[in-house]
Amino acid sequence: xxKRFIAGVTCPKCGALDTMTVxxxxxxxxxxxxxxxxxxxxxxxxxxNTPKEITTRVTPESVQLKDEHIxxxxxxxxxxxx
Numbered sequence: 001x002x003k004r005f006i007a008g009v010t011c012p013k014c015g016a017l018d019t020m021t022v023x024x025x026x027x028x029x030x031x032x033x034x035x036x037x038x039x040x041x042x043x044x045x046x047x048x049n050t051p052k053e054i055t056t057r058v059t060p061e062s063v064q065l066k067d068e069h070i071x072x073x074x075x076x077x078x079x080x081x082x
Contacts, residue, residue, distance in 0.1 A: 006020045
């Protein structure tokens with residue numbers, strides 16, 4: 001089990017930026033997050049709540065494409081322009 005810092009995350013309790021660490025506890029199948037600034041910690045199950053990618057500017061939320069009807073347009077040259 002390695003303790004790693006989570007870049008760009010703010011603590012939910014104190015709001016400090018870049019102070020959160022995470023430990024992947026493979027025996028209990030959970031992540032333990034902890035703030036090194038205020039001591040806040042919580043546990044996230046890796047079985048019940050499968051971690052999902054966070055929406056950021058680098059990994060934006062998947063855009064759902066609309067099923068748009070495509071219509072063909074035909075341009076007709078005006079006889080006066082000839």
